[in-house]
Structure formats: structure tokens, C-alpha cells
Amino acid sequence: MNELSAPTGQEEGLRAVPRPDGSPPRALVFGATGYIGGRLVPRLLAAGYRVRVLAREPARVAAYDWGDGVEVVPGDARDEASVREAVEDVDVLYYLVHSMGVGRGFEKVDRDAAENVGRAASDARVGRIVYLGGLHPDDAELSPHLRSRVEVGEILLRSGVPTLVLQAGVVIGSGSASFEMVRHLTEVLPYMPAPRWVRNHIQPIAVRDVLHYLLGAARIAGDINRVVDIGGPDVLRYGQMMNGYAVEAGLRQRAIAALPVLTPRLASHWVNLVTPVPRAVARPLVESLQNDCVMSDHEIDSLIAPPEGGLTPYRRAVALALGRVRDDGVETSWQDAEVSGAPSDPLAADPDWAGRTVFTDVRVAETTATADALWSVIQAIGGDTGWYSSPVLWAVRGWMDKVVGGVGLARGRRSRARLRVGDALDFWRVEAIEPGLFLRLRAEMKVPGSAWLELRVTPGDGITRYDQRAVFFPLGLAGRLYWLAVLPFHGLIFRGMVNRIIAEAEQLTAMHGRTVSTE
Structure with a gap:
């Protein structure tokens, strides 16, 4: 977690606003054991929220450092009884689940879960829903997974609960599936035959900045119900992202040849062959890169101020993810941790294929x-x-x-x-x-x-x-x-x-x- 600001929660714009009776507000997190959720929960706690999580496997929550600081409701987003129990007395609900990697039928899984959560949140008078969706062009044909994520956002927007949908593209941070694909492709291949989408434009965002916007979303005006794009300060071609990673990792820049014959299906097989990223994860990632992925507006700035010091440039986000640079308040790499720390020990939130090859x-x-x-x-x-x-x-x-x-x-x-x-x-x-x-x-x-x-x-x-x-x-x-x-x-x-x-x-x-x- 070395690329994240330490979870102090001290920025005034991110601190929890007490309820009228002076008690701290409650945040409910769906997807707390995922990549983003596992990093968001300790920051919510540090910002002064009481945190409740819905988890299919409560034992996984206990493995986290913050596990004993949250209330756990066993259950699934599609299970009406457990969801209705979880949404009681909740001020802000974070919906950070999707079915990437589930296989066929994921659209119905996502749709049923979103509708169930939306109904329960409306009946319980939840104050706000915050959903992290995928950045995409408005006028393009979307991949099945991006279409599903758009549909989930629309369901939550129609729920009757004020909802803010934050649409992010490639998230840069160790453990992020998008970043891990860039990492492993660049490290393994000195010469890279690649699909045509390496020429597409991408607006990556550092994981620390995603967390900043998620925290800030809990404090926006109660009547706002809309979709906004979020992204970092750099717009790059996907090939430039790979070579930016190479420079920060101490590698030579890669020669990249765009091949028109690599379909998304073939490209996902290729990614699975040369990297540890599973094909079930690689395919939706590859499909989402078929179009430019750039913010269409910057209306987010009128709702949530950028982080103090500005958004993180791409190259710095990579350097932070690799543990090559550090600054005050940044969690350090394993070498700087307590002496018994281990270089290959993963975060509990990360999949087993994430992180550097070791x-x-x-x-x-x-x-x-x-x-x-x-x-x-x-x-x-x-x-x-x-x-x-x-x-x-x-x-x-x-x-x-x-x-x-x-x-x-x-x-x-x-x-x-x-x-x-x-x-x-x-x-x-x-x-x-x-x-x-x-x-x-x-x-x-x-x-x-x-x-x-x-x-x-x-x-x-x-x-x-x-x-x-x-x-x-x-x-x-x-x-x-x-x-x-x-x-x-x-x-x-x-x-x-x-x-x-x-x-x-x-x-x-x-x-x-x-x-x-x-x-």
C-alpha cells in the first residue's frame, strides 16, 4: 500500500460531518474486501465514520488490520434480507462491487444486485449512494462489461436515493488489475506485438486520487444525483503508459508494434499467456480499451476540490506504486517496515497475481x-x-x-x-x-x-x-x-x-x- 497517503483523514474536506445529535455518521461499504474497498475502509475510519461492511465471507474481513474496527453483516448484494439489515441507519453507501471474471450471465448478476441494493437503500432512507463505474466515451459501442457498469449506475440513479456515479478509467496502483496488466506486459516483453488499442488515448488516475474523490463524495449536497468523470492530469496513449512504466521501473523503453489482427479475444489469450493476469479478468480489461478513455468534462471540480497539491501525474503514480519514491505521509515499501516484514507479502485486498513478480x-x-x-x-x-x-x-x-x-x-x-x-x-x-x-x-x-x-x-x-x-x-x-x-x-x-x-x-x-x- 506504499502508493497511498497514510489514512489520517485529516484533510478538512474529507472529515465526516457529525449527525445533528453529534454522533458520527455511518458508512456502509459493499466490496470492502476488493481492491478499492480494502483501501477505502481504513480511510473512512480515520475520517471519523462508523463503518459497516457486507461480506459473503466475514472471515476475510478479520484478516485486515481494520477488521476489528468495523461492523460486519454476513451476506450478498443479491440477498434481500442481508442487504436490508445492512442499510439500516446508514448515511452513505459505497457500492464497489461488479462481476468482472464471473463469466456468462454477469449482466444479470450485476443488474439484480444493483436493483436489490437500490430498493433497500430507498426504503431505509439512506442519505447517499456512491458508485465507482468505468470511464467511457458517450457515443461509442461499449464492451459488455462497460455496458453492465453503466447499467448499474443508471439503476442506482433511479433508486430514489441521491447517487453520485464516479467514472474512472485505468487506476494506477499496485494491485489494480489495469495497472498489473501494464506492469506484467512491460516487464516481460522487450518487444511488444500489441492490438491497435495501444494507440488509443487513456486518462489514468492514481489510486490515492480515486480514494480522495470517494471520501469527498460523502460530503456533497444531498440533492445531487448525477454521473461525473474522474481522471488524472495526463492523457496518454496506452503505449505511452507502458513505456512510462518502463522508465520508472528501470527498464528500457519497449518497441511496440500495433497489429490489426489481434482481436479482443486473441489479445486476452495473449495477455493470459505472458502475464499472471487471468483471462477472465484480462478479457473485460482488453475489451474496455477498444475506445479512447478520456474525461468528457471536469464537472467533478465543482463538487469535490482536487487533492491538496493537485492530482498525481502518471509517472509519479507509477513510481509510488513501485515504492521508488516516498514523501511525508506515504506508506513505505516492505524494506522500511518492521524488520520482520517480507518482500513478497501481499496486501489482504490484492489478488494473488498482483504485485511485482517475485x-x-x-x-x-x-x-x-x-x-x-x-x-x-x-x-x-x-x-x-x-x-x-x-x-x-x-x-x-x-x-x-x-x-x-x-x-x-x-x-x-x-x-x-x-x-x-x-x-x-x-x-x-x-x-x-x-x-x-x-x-x-x-x-x-x-x-x-x-x-x-x-x-x-x-x-x-x-x-x-x-x-x-x-x-x-x-x-x-x-x-x-x-x-x-x-x-x-x-x-x-x-x-x-x-x-x-x-x-x-x-x-x-x-x-x-x-x-x-x-x-
Whole structure:
């Protein structure tokens, strides 16, 4: 969530307006476990709203940091009883659900759900509905999914409850399906055969700005019932979006060839083949890009003021999504989180195919050695001690690094006994350390990507657990090929490390009993 403003809710225009009796207003969120909903809920809470969510699987809500701060009503948007329970005593209802990926019959699913929610909200005298729809040209033939989203907006506008339909195009943020398609296509393909729609114009918007407008929508005048477009400050061709991503990700700009033969069906198969985005998700995304996707007006400015400092430019939105830049109030990337954070840990709101491509080598072992003995062995790693496995392979890797201009293995370590954050350790650097428990090393050798090595000690009752994880974020196609090239050696290197570290710790325990010093 590093691309989002921290959920302080302190901007005056976004704070909840108390009810006449002084109590905080209640917001109901449909789709709270989705990409946008999972990021909106904590900001509603921070802005002073009481939040209720309708969820088919209440257990999923409990997995979120904010899960214990909301009221959960089990149910589905098409279930009349649960919806009527959820809408009671609600001031603003956020409708953030749609059936992309459901398959055939999704139009009826969306229609039935919207009609059910609209009726229940009207009967309960809900103060406002806010719906996030899709940006589209007014005079073009729309894809089935965009038509369905337009229909949902129209149903809610006719419900009798004042409704604001916010129409957004490509949302830029880690975890957004549209952004993930751009990310994976650009990172995998140095040369990109693409459909003609790469020449179409798009007006992307940063996820932080979408959330700003959603929060602001709760405070607009009660009689407003209309559709407005929202978008970022840049209008780009889709191909320019891909190359803008490439620049921010540290990749060379891609050669893009628009091919007239790639139909939406074929293009969605192609996206599914070269990226982890499922075809059921890729196809409606591809179909929605058949036309220009640009704001037709800026009437949103008369309803909700832009964010303080202005809307986020595309390139900055990408840099924030990648964690390459940060500023005050921005949630940071995993490296800056608590030391036990993990590079590949996803947000609860994100699908399992979202986020950067990450390769890992994970090893786990249990030992009768004491936790102190195990930590003592870990803390001595590198330098004269070596890396507890195949010295020849480590030496070859160090020599290869020197040949291409890297630091090699010759740096050793500053202290034979202790490690501190920032210490050089051969061609690694100590990035995080929790004495006795956890060590994270960041690779400084020349590789087409970013690499880390994590070593963890978990004390137990007579048994100590050792976790070892190598993590690699590949940079483009070269990074993926590099990982495949070194994969055969990982079994020798990393398995050998585990075995030797465990053996050394058990020997140390046998020599000193249960009182090994970690100093």
C-alpha cells in the first residue's frame, strides 16, 4: 500500500460531518474486501465514520488490520434480507462491487444486485449512494462489461436515493488489475506485438486520487444525483503508459508494434499467456480499451476540490506504486517496515497475481540446538567464516561479479563478532536485523533485479526453527532468465547453507550446553 497517503483523514474536506445529535455518521461499504474497498475502509475510519461492511465471507474481513474496527453483516448484494439489515441507519453507501471474471450471465448478476441494493437503500432512507463505474466515451459501442457498469449506475440513479456515479478509467496502483496488466506486459516483453488499442488515448488516475474523490463524495449536497468523470492530469496513449512504466521501473523503453489482427479475444489469450493476469479478468480489461478513455468534462471540480497539491501525474503514480519514491505521509515499501516484514507479502485486498513478480527459495529446518547457538552461527556469516556452503561456487560468483564491475567477495565484514544495519558483508549489506531472531541482507552484486537473503530464528520448547529465504525481484526479461540460469545451483548453495548452519549450531550447543553467548 506504499502508493497511498497514510489514512489520517485529516484533510478538512474529507472529515465526516457529525449527525445533528453529534454522533458520527455511518458508512456502509459493499466490496470492502476488493481492491478499492480494502483501501477505502481504513480511510473512512480515520475520517471519523462508523463503518459497516457486507461480506459473503466475514472471515476475510478479520484478516485486515481494520477488521476489528468495523461492523460486519454476513451476506450478498443479491440477498434481500442481508442487504436490508445492512442499510439500516446508514448515511452513505459505497457500492464497489461488479462481476468482472464471473463469466456468462454477469449482466444479470450485476443488474439484480444493483436493483436489490437500490430498493433497500430507498426504503431505509439512506442519505447517499456512491458508485465507482468505468470511464467511457458517450457515443461509442461499449464492451459488455462497460455496458453492465453503466447499467448499474443508471439503476442506482433511479433508486430514489441521491447517487453520485464516479467514472474512472485505468487506476494506477499496485494491485489494480489495469495497472498489473501494464506492469506484467512491460516487464516481460522487450518487444511488444500489441492490438491497435495501444494507440488509443487513456486518462489514468492514481489510486490515492480515486480514494480522495470517494471520501469527498460523502460530503456533497444531498440533492445531487448525477454521473461525473474522474481522471488524472495526463492523457496518454496506452503505449505511452507502458513505456512510462518502463522508465520508472528501470527498464528500457519497449518497441511496440500495433497489429490489426489481434482481436479482443486473441489479445486476452495473449495477455493470459505472458502475464499472471487471468483471462477472465484480462478479457473485460482488453475489451474496455477498444475506445479512447478520456474525461468528457471536469464537472467533478465543482463538487469535490482536487487533492491538496493537485492530482498525481502518471509517472509519479507509477513510481509510488513501485515504492521508488516516498514523501511525508506515504506508506513505505516492505524494506522500511518492521524488520520482520517480507518482500513478497501481499496486501489482504490484492489478488494473488498482483504485485511485482517475485522468485523465492525457501528452506525450513528444525534443530535441537539452542536459539542462541543458532543465532551465533548466523551472526558470524560471511567474511573469513564464509557462507556455510560450497566455497568454490561462492568464489566463482564473487569473481563473476568483479568481472562485470561489481564489488565481489573481497569486502569481507567490519566486525568478526557483530552485525549492524548498514554493515557491508561481502557483496551483501545488512538491511535489517533483530538481534537473536532475524537478519535481512540486501544483495549489492550486479544482477538484473533486486535480491535479498533472510535468515530467521524461532525459539521453541526444546526445538528451534530455522527459516531461510532468498528473494529475487527480476528486472525485465533478463531478470527472469537470470533466475532460471542460477536455479540449478540453488539446491547446492542454499540446501548446503541450511545443513551446515544447523550442524554448526548443534555442535556449539553440545560444546557449551544451553548457555551460548550471542555477544
